[in-house]
Amino acid sequence: IDQAAEMVFYHDLEGHIIEANQAVIKSLGYSKEELQTMNIMDIDPSAREREDMSHRWKVIKPGDPAITFEAVHRKKDGSIYPVEVTISKVVLPEGEFILGLARDIRERKQAEEKLKVSEMRFRLLAEVAPVGIVIADKDDNVVFVSKKFTEIFGYTIDDIPTIEDWYRCAYPNEPVRDRIRTIWSAAVEEARRTQAEIEPVEYAVVCKDGGIRQIEFRMAATTDLQFVLFTDITERKRIQEALELAVNSAQVGLWEQDLRTGKIIRNEEWAKMLGYDLSEVAANIDFFFDAIHPDDLPRVKETIAAHESGQTDFLQVEQRMRTKNGAWKWILNMGRVVERDINGKPVRAAGVHLDITEHKQTEEQIRIDEERLESLLRINQHPAESIQELLDFALNEAIDLTGSKIGYIYFYDEERKEFTLNSWSRDVMKECSVANPQRVYQLEKTGVWGEAVRQRRPIMVNDFEAKNPLKKGTPKGHVQLHKFLTIPVFSDSKIVAVVGVANKETDYNDSDIRQLNLMMDAVWKIVQRKQAEDALKTNFSLLKLAGETAKFGGWSIDLTENRVVWSDEVAAIHEMPAGHSPTISEVFRYYVPKWQAKILKAFNRCVEEGIAYDEEVEIITAKGKRLWVRTTGEALIDDSGKIVKIQGSFQDITERKQMEANLKASEEQLRQTQKMEALGQLASGIAHDFNNILSIILGHASLLKMSQRTPEKVQHSIATIEKAGQRGADLVKQLLTLARKNEPETKSLNLGDIIADTVKLLQETFPKTITFQTDIESDLPLVMADASQIHQVLMNLSLNARDAMPKGGTLSFNASREAGQELRQRHPNAIAREYVKLCISDSGVGMDKATVERVFEPFYTTKEQGRGTGLGLATVHGIIRNHNGFVEVESEPAAGTTFRIYLPVPVTQETLDATTAENGAATPTSASGSETILLIEDEESIIEMLTTIFRTQGYQVIVAMDGHTGVEKYKQSQNDIDLVISDMGLPRLTGEEVFYRIRRINPEARVIIASGFVDPDRKSELYKAGLTRFVQKPYFPMDILKVVREILDESPEASKENS
CATH class of the missing domain: 3.30.450.40 (GAF domain)
Incomplete structure (x- = not known):
């Protein structure tokens, strides 16, 4: 008993456990000693819920039949499980006891639960299934009828309690009933024998209301039960019949298959649909399957098999089929089993093929x-x-x-x-x-x-x-x-x-x-x-930020509504609140009076002619602040060509103007510093040269006083004096070119001429121990440059070269062409096609690598204190850079130094021609005339020379020796005076004051001012005020005669333009 598989125990009539076998110990998890201290109700909690077990234990008699019941056992870990318990009373020497056997019935309970769930699921599915369901037992008693069955036929389980009752109701015609009963009974026996479903069969069934419906039957049977499914195919049959009727008049492919042999009969349209003649189509199912797309074939076969096995009432599948030329067509295949054998097995099927390719493609x-x-x-x-x-x-x-x-x-x-x-x-x-x-x-x-x-x-x-x-x-x-x-x-x-x-x-x-x-x-x-x-969005944000940062805004004026719109930035520049919309007249009142005429003229031309403008003028803001602004305007034209709006930009450029002025002053100061430094270094040479010139002039003047001089010797002395005077004038001109304070003036230059002028000055001023060499390429192209600045570059480099050769040496100047492509290899920013290369080389002490690397730094110098500012080469670098050129330096100690300067050649010659034309002057064919000239000059020798020259050529001359007298004489004879020639440095009134007073007397008066030097700014203001011409002193008689004749031959308007 102790080794028995089932749990065996016994206890006294009070429930105290006396003994338990190993199965009990293993199942409950208690030791035998623990169990012997427990009551049976400790392991069977359900016992307390049943009737008083202790009473039952006492009334049972030994030899009575055993009692079996279901209970639960609680294990030591607290879990419970179901058991089936059998008890009986036994008599032992110690007394009466209850002997019990317990079986673990968990698996049986689970199986019972699954069966309940399965039955419930079946009933639910049966109730919602789209087909009628009937279940009968082995004695043909009907045990279940689904709701759908009653819906289809009207019969309930009370109407057909047996299969025979079904035959009687469904087939009232006895011969038909007998035939169907025979066939069905045989099918049931076969199904029970094979445990397989029978082939679907179709019969017409009489319903409870007398109606007839076409039904497809399917049945499966077990030893004890038969399951019958009823599918109502009445509507499908109607549709099939209608389709068959339509096929007779439509171009559809027809097919009919003998399901026993696989032979298929098709019509011509079936073959034609795939591009074949009917004779080319094999009459078997393989031809059909071979033509179907491989991806569709499994699905098609599955659909056909499902229909033939009765799973579907009708065959309908869409498939791709290969045509004779290899293309693919979509075919709708519809059909049904139209004949079954006595066992309900399909024998014959028929259907149609429809070409739905276009429909599928469209779909x-x-x-x-x-x-x-x-x-x-x-x-x-x-x-x-x-x-x-x-x-x-x-x-x-x-x-x-x-x-x-x-x-x-x-x-x-x-x-x-x-x-x-x-x-x-x-x-x-x-x-x-x-x-x-x-x-x-x-x-x-x-x-x-x-x-x-x-x-x-x-x-x-x-x-x-x-x-x-x-x-x-x-x-x-x-x-x-x-x-x-x-x-x-x-x-x-x-x-x-x-x-x-x-x-x-x-x-x-x-x-x-x-x-x-x-x-x-x-x-x-x-x-x-x-x-x-x-x-x-980005541009708007950037524009707004840029406008605020750059004080830049936009404006527009609608000419049809006379409405002005200012951006917030424009309003801010005028010191008006954002959103302020001024009137047109208010807009122009902000401009400084001297600029109002100019801006109104530009605006009106834009309104009337559509000409855009871009002006820099001054305004006075709403709070009285004076600002420089840049304003632009352009016209907007509608579809009819009418100007309807003017719009433009408005920018505060006050800071830029101030910076430009400061920069201009700084640059000019730097250049003047360098020029003065260069002049200072040339001073001794200049003095020596001028002394030589004066010695020549004075010597020959003394010779002229000697009475014994022959006419030939007199002419020789005069010619020598003129040559010495020309030499002095040239030297002064060169010094002025180097020292003058003027605006940069870009014009066409022949660098060969610049080099020649520079060398000429250097030969006069440098020590005789320095020799000069020049090598200028023939047909050297012209460049656009400022002559004064290029003179300064050559002078700075030459002075450095002189200082590098304290014991003498050779200073060389070379000029040649350089291809831009070659220069770009060293300077990627060299964009011009061609450059002129200037090389200035000396044979001096040279420089080491460290010095070369710093040579262009401002204030860097290797000279002793007091002999240089360190700005010379920095100035050279800045000037050449501003000319879009490049500077290179090559030097080694004791091997001399070479500076190479590259200046761009304009792309076409037109720029140079235009500049040359502007700078040139027409030479009159004759210098004589009969007009009246007012000459205002305080140097008697010059008065004598000019009056003699002018009167010799036929002119009338009125002379004044100071500025005040000159103005008074003009007042007296203004109607007779055709031209005024005035010196700049006059007693009582300066030449500048004389000019302004004469112009107030006669705004059309033509005035020439002569001077050795006039500040460029003052000269520019004079020209703006109407000065006709400025003449550089000293001048030669024929030069002044040409200028006078030239001016007198021009109209007053032309004179203004040429000035």
Whole structure:
């Protein structure tokens, strides 16, 4: 007993456990000792809920039948499980005891529960099933009738308690009933024997209301039960009959199959639908199956098998079939089993084929079009923060639309022929293991995916593994490609991107190309719109920031409404509140009076003629502040050509004007410092040269006083004096060229002439121990430059060279051409096609590398204190840079130094010709005249010379020896005076004061001022006030006669323009 599999125990009549076997101990988890201290109710809590067990234990008699009941046992861990307990009373020497056997019935209980659930599920399914269900036992008693059965026939289980009652109700005609009973009984026996479902059969059934319905029967049987399913096919039969009628008048393919032999009969239309003659079509099922698309074949076979086995009432399947020429057509195959044998097994089936290719294509196109439109709607509504994010989202939509797995978008630059990656699909990035994947590709290095650009059309590859000469392979770790489609994206006629998708389950086709093209064209318009919106936002923000920072705004005047609009920045410049809208007259009152006429004239020309303007003028703000502003204006024209609005910009340039003035003053001060330094270094040479000149003049003047001089010797002395005077004048002119304080004046220059002038001055002033060499290339092109500044450059370099040769040496000047292409190798900013190269070389002490590297730094000098400012070479560098040129230096200790200067040659000669024409002067054919000239001069020798010259040529001359007298004589004879020639440095009134007073007397008076030097700013103001001409002293008689004749021959207006 102790080793028995079942739990065995016994206890006294009070329930105290006396003994338990190993099965009890193992099942409950208590030790035997623990159990012997327990009551049976401790392990059977359900005992307390039943009747008093202790009473039962006492009334049972030994030898009574055992009592069996279900209970639960509680294990030591607290868990409980069901048991079946059998007890009886036994008598032992110690007394009467209860002997019990307990069996664990957990598995039985679980099985019972599953059965209950299964039965419940069956009933639920039976109640909602679309077919009627009847279950009968082995004695043909009906045990279950579903709700649908009653709905179909009207009979309840009370009407047909047995199968025989069913026969009687459903088939009131006795011969028919007998025949069906025989067939059905045999089918039931066969089903029970084989445990298989019988083939579906169709019968007409009489319903409870007397109506007749066409029913398909299916049945399965077990040893004890038979299950019958009733499908109402009345409506389907009606439709089939109507379809058969329609087939007779429609072009449909007909087929009929003997299901026993597989032989198929088809009509001509069936064959014609696939491009065959009927004689070419094999009369078997294999021909049909061979023509079906491999992807559709399993589904078609499954559908046919389901119908033939009775699972469906009707065969209907859409399938792709291969035509004779290899194309695919969509065919709707409809049919049914039309005959079954006595066992209900299908014998014959018939149906039709309908060509639905166009319908499917239209249907698919509509579906894809709808998907594309939905995708575009999602893309358009996607809250993308950037173009990158928008295109990432669009790429995933394109992948979904084409049924692909992966994809990419590359931007393309047609000019650079370069692809730049924008987006790879997420799946690609998951699978890609390429180390350092490339993001930029050149077109020439791309494989088949670059063909979309090279051929400018979509490229479709449905077998990517196949060999293709256009493929160039993929890097290690690249996602494997099976099928591939890429398209170019156009903006106008320009390719701006390429989009690719890959690894569609089926082949890509023209529909995929069309959908992808339409989608990406629309996406690109969305991208362009977003780019424009982003740019507009950015530009607006930048414009506002720039306007606030640069004090720059805009304005407009609507001429139809006379309405003025100022931007906030314009209002701020005028020190008016934002949003202020002034009247037109108020706008012009802000301008300083002296500028009002100029700005009104420009505005009116814009209004009347549409001529834009750009002026820098002064305004006085609402709070009285005086500002320099730059204002522009342009006309807007409507469709009829009428000017309707003037708009423009307005900028406070006061700070710029002040900075320009300060910079100008600083630059001029630097240049003047350098000029004065150079003049200082030349002083001793200049003094020596002037003394020589004066010695020549004085010596020959003394010779002229000697009475014994012959006419030939007199003329020789006069010629020598003139030559010495010319030499002195040239020296003064060169010094003035170097020292003059004037505005930079860019004009065409022959650098060979500049070099010659410089060398001439240096030869007069440098020690005789220094020799000069020049090598000027013939036909050297002209350059656009300021002569004074180039003189200064050559002088600074020459003075440095002189100091580097204290014991004498050679100073060389060379000028030649240099190709811009060659110069660009050293100076990438050299954009001119050709340059003139000036080389200034000395044979002096040279410089080491450290000195060369710092030679152009301001204030850097190697000379002892007091012998240089350190600004000479810095000035040279600045001047050449301002001329868009370059400076190079080459030097070694004890090997001399060479400076190379490169100045750009204008692209065409027209610039130089125009400049030369402006600077040139026409030479009159005759210098004589009869007009009256007022000469105001305090030097008697000059008065004598000029009066003699003018009167010799026929002119009338009125002389005044101071400024005041000159003005008075002009008042007296202004109607007779045709021209005034005045010196600048006069007693009583200066030449400048004389000019202004004469112009007040006669605003049309023509006045020449002569002087050795006039400040450029003063000269400019005089010209603006109407000065006719400025003449540089000293001058020669023929020069002054030419100028006088030239002015007198011009009209007053022409004289103003030439000034």
